[in-house]
Amino acid sequence: MSIATDTFRNGVDTEKMFATLDLIKAQPELAKFRFRATNRWIDGSHNRSTIQGFYAAGGEDTTRGEAFELDAGEPAILLGADEGPNPAEYLLHALAACLTTSIVYVAAARKVELTSVESTLTGDMDVRGALGVDDEPRNGFERIGVSFRVTGNAPEEKLREVVERASKRSAVYDMVTNGVPVAVEVTTD
């Protein structure tokens, strides 16, 4: 029993984690993933994404028994009815979630037992850009602020190192800070 207990740290199966890393080192072609979302407009500012399958490790991953459904909306001031968080808020959530999971995984790999990870994210936007009123302000956030509070059984310096390493490995942090090429196709029938 103690072996099983020792394997899990921060809720992460570290034995499985290191086995996964070894496998991907040995067979890099298994590292090619493709994530997907389908979205459907419902009415006004309300639309819904469905997320379930994805391609991973050489084949379609069908382990998810049910699809996730995510509703997006807008608040009244942006002409919606709060049908869900708005898209820019979803982006803040994606960033918070990715940094947090990265912190938890990096800590698990480095034998740091965390007791809490909390964060507050803010995104500043001049909505004249997105509303098309003025070309000068950009459409998206001018800047994003992330404030983490991380506690665990390690000295402050070690905890800060974990956050720094996690930022350097977070998929969404990379995308949000550096951008990603996006290709848009349209059909109309």
Place this chain on the structure above:
Amino acid sequence: MSIATDTFRNGVDTEKMFATLDLIKAQPELAKFRFRATNRWIDGSHNRSTIQGFYAAGGEDTTRGEAFELDAGEPAILLGADEGPNPAEYLLHALAACLTTSIVYVAAARKVELTSVESTLTGDMDVRGALGVDDEPRNGFERIGVSFRVTGNAPEEKLREVVERASKRSAVYDMVTNGVPVAVEVTTD
């Protein structure tokens, strides 16, 4: 009654929309918004964001009676238990939702009545980057593909113009394609 009916197009109150645009043109300082998300680690790959208030039009917007809660997780192959979509999938949803709402609003402004807006998004990732196995692949998606199907009471050319204009005004499209400066702060007590 016919006046009220004419005001709404695609579920968007166009009278309110044009009044909002006029107001922001006249008082640009009202365009400064700040969106927020707070996130808390639960266990392993599971964390949860809470989204409710935001700053808009010169003050805190308190119109949302309840907070939105969003759970993020990872699938088994990425050491989680499917506690929610993963952070990179949330980013795809944020992009799909923002482009869709932009299409709906632009169409409403241009007197195009839409009958459907559907999209499929894919994000290609070599997970060696995010897992820290290899420094060569980037952490995030190498590319994102967006495939829209848009139908409505307008010729194909007009519908394509609406999508193009919407891409040029979408907040999340701007952020995902161009990147945003992100400042990370950490406290450990």
